[in-house]
Amino acid sequence: MNTTLESPPPVKDLAGTAEKSRGKRLTIALAGNPNAGKTTLFNTLTGLRQKVANYPGVTVERKEGVWPLVPGGNAHARLIDLPGLYSLDAASIDERIARDVLTGQIAGLPAPDIIVAVVDATNLERNLYLATQLLEYGRPLVIALTMIDLAERRDIEIDVERLAQELGVPVIPVMASQRRGIDALSAAIIELAGNTGVGPGWRLSETAERELSSLAEQAGVKHARHAVLRDLYGEELPADTERRAAVELARARLSEADRNWWQEPLLARYDWIEQVTARCVRQSSNHQRPTATERIDRILTHRIFGPLVLIAVMLLVFQTIFSWASLPMDLIDKGFGTLGELLRNNMSPGLLTDLLVDGIIAGVGGVLVFLPQILLLFFFITILEDTGYMARAAFLMDRLMRGVGLHGKAFMPLLSSFACAIPGIMATRTIENPKDRFATIMIAPFMSCSARLPVYALLIAAFFSTQKVLGFVSVGALMIVSMYMLGIAVAVCVAWVLKHTILKAPPPPLVLEMPPYRVPNLLTVAQAVWSRAWLFVRRAGTVILAISIILWALVTFPRSNATDNPSATAAEVTATDTGAREGTDNTAVNQGEQGRDETGEQIRNSFAGRAGRLIEPLIAPLGFDWKMGIGLISSFAARETLVSTFSIVYNVGPDENEGSPSLIDAVRNARRPDGTPAWTPLVAVSMMVFFVLACQCMSTIAVVRRETNSWRWPLFMVSYMLVLAYVASLITFQGGRLLGFT
Amino acid sequence: MMTFQKTPNDSSLAHLPVGVQARVIAVAGSNAVARRLMEMGVVPGAPVRVIKTAPLGDPMEIRVRGYHLALRRTEAQTITVTAVTD
Numbered sequence: 165m166n167t168t169l170e171s172p173p174p175v176k177d178l179a180g181t182a183e184k185s186r187g188k189r190l191t192i193a194l195a196g197n198p199n200a201g202k203t204t205l206f207n208t209l210t211g212l213r214q215k216v217a218n219y220p221g222v223t224v225e226r227k228e229g230v231w232p233l234v235p236g237g238n239a240h241a242r243l244i245d246l247p248g249l250y251s252l253d254a255a256s257i258d259e260r261i262a263r264d265v266l267t268g269q270i271a272g273l274p275a276p277d278i279i280v281a282v283v284d285a286t287n288l289e290r291n292l293y294l295a296t297q298l299l300e301y302g303r304p305l306v307i308a309l310t311m312i313d314l315a316e317r318r319d320i321e322i323d324v325e326r327l328a329q330e331l332g333v334p335v336i337p338v339m340a341s342q343r344r345g346i347d348a349l350s351a352a353i354i355e356l357a358g359n360t361g362v363g364p365g366w367r368l369s370e371t372a373e374r375e376l377s378s379l380a381e382q383a384g385v386k387h388a389r390h391a392v393l394r395d396l397y398g399e400e401l402p403a404d405t406e407r408r409a410a411v412e413l414a415r416a417r418l419s420e421a422d423r424n425w426w427q428e429p430l431l432a433r434y435d436w437i438e439q440v441t442a443r444c445v446r447q448s449s450n451h452q453r454p455t456a457t458e459r460i461d462r463i464l465t466h467r468i469f470g471p472l473v474l475i476a477v478m479l480l481v482f483q484t485i486f487s488w489a490s491l492p493m494d495l496i497d498k499g500f501g502t503l504g505e506l507l508r509n510n511m512s513p514g515l516l517t518d519l520l521v522d523g524i525i526a527g528v529g530g531v532l533v534f535l536p537q538i539l540l541l542f543f544f545i546t547i548l549e550d551t552g553y554m555a556r557a558a559f560l561m562d563r564l565m566r567g568v569g570l571h572g573k574a575f576m577p578l579l580s581s582f583a584c585a586i587p588g589i590m591a592t593r594t595i596e597n598p599k600d601r602f603a604t605i606m607i608a609p610f611m612s613c614s615a616r617l618p619v620y621a622l623l624i625a626a627f628f629s630t631q632k633v634l635g636f637v638s639v640g641a642l643m644i645v646s647m648y649m650l651g652i653a654v655a656v657c658v659a660w661v662l663k664h665t666i667l668k669a670p671p672p673p674l675v676l677e678m679p680p681y682r683v684p685n686l687l688t689v690a691q692a693v694w695s696r697a698w699l700f701v702r703r704a705g706t707v708i709l710a711i712s713i714i715l716w717a718l719v720t721f722p723r724s725n726a727t728d729n730p731s732a733t734a735a736e737v738t739a740t741d742t743g744a745r746e747g748t749d750n751t752a753v754n755q756g757e758q759g760r761d762e763t764g765e766q767i768r769n770s771f772a773g774r775a776g777r778l779i780e781p782l783i784a785p786l787g788f789d790w791k792m793g794i795g796l797i798s799s800f801a802a803r804e805t806l807v808s809t810f811s812i813v814y815n816v817g818p819d820e821n822e823g824s825p826s827l828i829d830a831v832r833n834a835r836r837p838d839g840t841p842a843w844t845p846l847v848a849v850s851m852m853v854f855f856v857l858a859c860q861c862m863s864t865i866a867v868v869r870r871e872t873n874s875w876r877w878p879l880f881m882v883s884y885m886l887v888l889a890y891v892a893s894l895i896t897f898q899g900g901r902l903l904g905f906t
Numbered sequence: 907m908m909t910f911q912k913t914p915n916d917s918s919l920a921h922l923p924v925g926v927q928a929r930v931i932a933v934a935g936s937n938a939v940a941r942r943l944m945e946m947g948v949v950p951g952a953p954v955r956v957i958k959t960a961p962l963g964d965p966m967e968i969r970v971r972g973y974h975l976a977l978r979r980t981e982a983q984t985i986t987v988t989a990v991t992d
Contacts, residue, residue, distance in 0.1 A: 290946060427949075430945065465958065673981055678974035
């Protein structure tokens, strides 16, 4: 194998060249196929000097970092990581963004001085397709050849020097995880800076080339070859009317001569690639021997074992998320509780203390308590993606998903939505067809997310936990499973209806690479988990924080005359989250009836209380009273606020030195004005059904708004889910009563 | 531009038995799917082989240009192949 990794060139040699380009910081774009090792290279080049954001108006992740080209030198480059791509032609969002970056159409981002194409040596021909397109952009290009060790193991011999000659650009073998070839890559880039690109090595037939040149002439000098190619062969016609007419005429002439005229550039590129690789690549004859991946897939995509393994993997992931996460969740919860108490004990009682403890600390704590679950879920998703198993899951599930009109690729976003719909909805962008993607987005919030768990947990603990069915299955567990099942069943029905009405479209195509299995790179996994978790904390945190403060204000104002003690509502919220999730920790204590009345009066007359009483006639048929109404209203911002709201509404210890009664007992003992219990098991079920189906999450609405780039979809989603939730809750409560349940 | 003669042995990729080495003759249609398939290397002249089908008979997994690709039978139907005997 000729792919010896050069030793780093002496830094002194570079210094002179770096000096020249000091005036201007280089912008470098990193492009490559999915699974080509681009992320590992990006992480190695930038270390931790990177930031993740989004491109304006879309949720395509925008990753960029600083690459110190010369160690210790000052020739730092700005490195833009493009999304993983197979081509620059098709109309998917990722590909459009990549094109915009390459042509300098993104605000605040100059067109790259140099493009680094990451090319997988084990999959050279298909990887070179994108590289060929990048060559067409006429910018200086360097090829970083990855996975050469794997290629070697598969007896693929690549003559790197010859490949560079044939392509006309430097080809640098790199092994990013071992930092090999990095210096050679910097050297090649510094040398290329300021040069012009070489352009493509292929031509079309004479007829087609004639059409291209005449279109190019009409457009003027600033229209580069790649742009003309795109006009003539792209899926969309140019927007400009005059241009469009010219292109349509040219297309008509070409299609007269050849029905498959549009395939010509595709064929010409692969034709050229085959010529190039024929001269540089030798593959030993025994390549029919099955690879490790093929042997693993004999089990993992096996007719019978495949689905069994998939079920086992899912069970393992969820078991882990719910059991491993509970310890850190308790710790975070206790930490915030202690912090709140500390503040309260050391600050003078007053509105500011209340705001800090009840609004801000309770709010932030309420979000951060879910962080362990989110981190674990992202950890598993990243591992499944990085190993290559995710594609197998889509392969196994595609037939079932298609049954309701969805794509195999919808499986993982929906699975992620069981932790949180936000990353799930963000993950749908791998689905190319917008209709399939929107259908997946519309049903993602039906998957019972972790924010519903505290609600289920509270109500089940209050009404169902002790009973058993058949002696060993607890009614509580059965109830939780039923809630998950209800969400899935409704999602399936809604998907079917959507795909047969407003999102009607032929069954979505599936063209999915099954990448070789790889051991995940820990740095890459950590990086991915960290950046996704941070996005979650920032998005969810800001919304829930704001809502907590608003809610606190709505319950606190206007001050009623009966209570002058501002910390009356305060003590409760401190108890809220602790009480909510592990209500059993607290023991019920007697409390002053006097205080209860006063606080009750305060809440009743607060803005929140008035709103709750306003909607009471509407929700009475579902079995809910006005206090539950406050909970419903506040939980439209985020589901888990129901628990803290109930703490405020029910938990009424007037003296903060006395232990707060457990929220569970408070819920059990809540009474209607006529003295009957406010909550019955049937009301609890009705409430849970409502929570399964209603879209009560500001962050989800915000994400859907961004993903679909319109307010129509999020508004449609909120309304139809609310209607479904109301009707289902109504049927549950009224039907249950008819059947004699209470 | 490459052209390949059609022979009576031609069939669609969807009907190619597992394990038989074949060569792509044509990719039909001018829709986004055909374009995507060709970008992924399924162009006339490329050798292909069916590796397996998913548990419910669909989609199928093929090997092309040294890597593995999953596609549905409806997509495979648009690809004409001819078996290669060697």
